[in-house]
Ligand SMILES: [Zn+2]
């Protein structure tokens with residue numbers, strides 16, 4: 126029962142069950158939800174905030190619905206703690222899928238009431254394989270003079286409260302940038318100052334990086350295909366959203382490529398696309414019209430990693446349209462939560478509000 130409810134009604138008031146249900150909105154995804162964040166990270170993957178810190182942030186900002194989407198791991202602790210403090214949530218994860226047609230990673234955020242054991246097993250396999258790749262990248266970097274090895278990386282991650290399970294390029298970049306000698310070497314190789322972790326990742330650790338010969342290890346594909354993620358989505362009655370398309374597609378033909386791929390993704394069962402806070406006017410227009418055209422829902426997420434930079438806002442820091450058009454967020458949340466719960470959120474809300482059978 127919300128504090129608002131208790132303050133508004135005297136304790137001895139005659140309250141119908143329908144009223145009580147209406148105000149107990151977190152119980153059944155009733156909403157309406159307007160202050161939301163469906164994309165954020167904690168130290169369970171590459172975020173900087175612990176679960177407790179993220180939950181405190183969500184409560185302080187009075188967010189109504191938060192889905193924590195750590196990379197390739199379902200953060201159930203976050204969901205349980207959010208709900209305990211009155212913030213609605215669902216089970217969720219950001220999966221790095223492999224889009225074989227274009228041979229690059231497609232980040233998909235995945236939302237369900239409950240995510241099943243088969244999906245957990247697939248995610249565990251991804252994390253194990255990625256640890257192998259990170260070990261290979263450490264060896265490659267070491268062969269070019271960097272002071273780094275997997276054991277040091279694990280100790281470092283532990284010391285800085287980063288995940289030791291979902292080890293990623295983010296860990297390598299953090300390790301390199303904290304060591305002045307490693308940072309100097311990176312800048313010397315690049316012939317310019319390597320400014321931050323994101324810069325190091327983009328310059329050295331990716332398949333398309335200019336200095337990939339120094340830090341990118343080619344290993345057999347281990348990321349799930351879009352087809353497999355779609356199959357898992359059906360299995361879990363999940364909504365899957367194409368995360369930050371404005372970043373994913375920036376190196377691959379931008380908007381035109383995005384628009385040409387989305388019909389195919391929709392056919393595969395990808396059911397949503399994200400409005401990223403940094404989508405400019407052209408991207409925003411494209412995401413909205415493309416979603417309409419292919420019948421996808423919209424999701425809103427900050428991709429908060431606990432620190433603010435040119436690609437990440439703080440928790441709840443959505444695109445401006447979420448502030449100017451909160452109804453768009455509300456309708457999108459109603460659609461998403463109706464899809465994962467199998468019940469129409471807005472019908473049910475109205476039924477309970479007006480005392481009709483739900
Ligand atoms: Zn992502």
Ligand SMILES: [Zn+2]
Pocket residue numbers: 164165166194219428
């Ligand atoms: Zn993310």
